[in-house]
Amino acid sequence: MNVLDAIQSRKSIRAFTDQQVPRAVVEEILEFSQRAPSGTNTQPWHVYVCTGAVQQAISDDVLALLAAGKASSYADHDYYPDVWNDIHRDRRRAVGWGLYGLLGIEKGDREGSARQAARNFKFFDAPVGLFITVDSYLARGNWADAGMYCQTLMLAARGFGLHTCAQAAWISFQEPIFRHLGIPDDQALVTGMSLGYADDGAIENTLVSEREVISNVAHFRGFDAAS
Numbered sequence: 001m002n003v004l005d006a007i008q009s010r011k012s013i014r015a016f017t018d019q020q021v022p023r024a025v026v027e028e029i030l031e032f033s034q035r036a037p038s039g040t041n042t043q044p045w046h047v048y049v050c051t052g053a054v055q056q057a058i059s060d061d062v063l064a065l066l067a068a069g070k071a072s073s074y075a076d077h078d079y080y081p082d083v084w085n086d087i088h089r090d091r092r093r094a095v096g097w098g099l100y101g102l103l104g105i106e107k108g109d110r111e112g113s114a115r116q117a118a119r120n121f122k123f124f125d126a127p128v129g130l131f132i133t134v135d136s137y138l139a140r141g142n143w144a145d146a147g148m149y150c151q152t153l154m155l156a157a158r159g160f161g162l163h164t165c166a167q168a169a170w171i172s173f174q175e176p177i178f179r180h181l182g183i184p185d186d187q188a189l190v191t192g193m194s195l196g197y198a199d200d201g202a203i204e205n206t207l208v209s210e211r212e213v214i215s216n217v218a219h220f221r222g223f224d225a226a227s
Helices: 003-009 023-033 052-067 086-103 110-125 140-159 168-181
Strands: 045-050 128-135 163-167 187-196
Touching: 003 140, 023 045, 023 140, 045 052, 045 140, 045 168, 052 110, 052 128, 052 168, 086 110, 110 168, 110 187, 128 140, 128 168, 140 163, 140 187, 163 168, 168 187
Parallel strands: none
Antiparallel strands: 045 128, 128 187, 163 187
């Protein structure tokens, strides 16, 4: 698979098969991921990989906290803003309702939306979970580096026929994640991620989120208009 095919085929998978991913394959993906760029080659990321009993323990503890209403907010971690502007809010809503529409979850169906949200914390049945962190003292440029690492990892996974789903939802439940994985307190969670083989029969995996046209995001200066 060439890089353009990997970019085009990468999407957030929300239903995985139970086919296991060998550790050797995960390690090879991570070897490629280490080629991600970073400012002055600081490589500020750490990645914690879990499967089996450890992965299940994280899932169980987080689901218990979710059921007890003990999630922290994204704003508590300075991860997302308290209030979105119109364009970003509308994009969030569009992808959310696109997913819910496929799953038959109607507006106002709190039980259905909660049930789907909880799927995050089962890793969408993926056999491998990853958690990417950076040292807490680092600044937003280093977080951007970690983002480039995540993108490189997701594209590398496509090269092995695997899919991923990057999941900010884990941010709200850091304590059990850090405890089960032995993550030091001086690190900060960037994102969680599910890794595995896509369930091609799952309707939610037919969702392809829209992208803005280039003219809305790219700003060219100094180019000849005819070029």
